[in-house]
């Protein structure tokens with residue numbers, strides 16, 4: 573019987589694929605670049621589950637101990653980057669109690685956001701749809717490159733939900749207040765080209781050139797002085813400190829925990845799954861908003 577693929581895998585990238593010579597950055601063939609793949613492809617487009625979160629944490633913990641690591645590329649296996657929260661996970665939150673939802677969502681979001689705590693620059697190679705929490709994960713990376721065929725969306729309002737994964741904090745910081753408003757208040761699914769114009773991604777490539785472009789960018793970072801890169805990164809990330817990101821993630825988790833229980837969420841999820849327009853009710857928000 574074939575071995576089951578891990579939900580998240582990490583592999584070293586050969587120096588030549590990173591634009592380095594065969595010796596890599598250390599002379600012994602290590603490029604310093606690793607490739608992390610989301611691998612929940614069984615009909616669900618790398619959707620995010622609690623098992624994915626646990627696998628992500630395990631891999632992140634190992635990466636912190638990797639002394640040779642200098643830059644990380646993160647991508648999705650198959651045709652998607654990530655379709656965000658798995659429908660099953662979302663259904664569990666609709667059925668769940670508010671306090672339990674808060675506890676689960678807090679852990680879920682802070683686990684994926686911890687990408688921002690890895691000690692090296694991270695690059696999301698967005699190979700296909702990146703939606704909801706999947707887009708939030710891409711935004712947790714320091715840089716993003718997208719395939720021309722990728723589609724991106726922060727679609728929570730279409731699900732009758734408020735955003736998660738600290739999107740209300742990360743997105744305006746990465747772009748602007750008005751771009752964040754446009755994307756988070758409409759849930760529009762935008763093309764890679766539009767994402768480039770809005771400053772969400774650095775570059776758009778042909779699909780078969782995506783990994784190469786991301787690995788070459790990572791390879792150039794890996795070739796620079798590791799201590800200068802580490803300190804520069806610490807300064808850059810410090811403009812949006814972890815405490816602020818975590819605070820936003822917890823606040824969003826608190827609100828989402830209640831919105832999952834509202835009729836709009838049931839309608840929103842059914843409409844997205846059924847690929848039909850939603851018919852939302854009048855304003856019916858919890859007192860906490």
Ligand SMILES: C/C=C/C(=O)SCCNC(=O)CCNC(=O)[C@H](O)C(C)(C)COP(=O)(O)OP(=O)(O)OC[C@H]1O[C@@H](n2cnc3c(N)ncnc32)[C@H](O)[C@@H]1OP(=O)(O)O
Pocket residue numbers: 615616617619654655656657658659660662701702703704705706723727728731736844
């Ligand atoms: C707590 C977390 C919160 C959040 O993250 S909220 C966001 C939750 N995610 C979503 O709402 C995304 C829903 N999915 C979509 O909008 C679309 O899909 C995409 C834009 C991502 C891709 O569209 P297309 O390329 O046309 O593919 P397809 O035919 O819609 O989907 C292919 C298969 O993938 C399954 N799938 C899609 N998204 C999810 C998901 N989030 N969880 C589980 N499965 C998913 C579908 O059902 C279908 O399956 P089958 O081929 O068996 O019909």
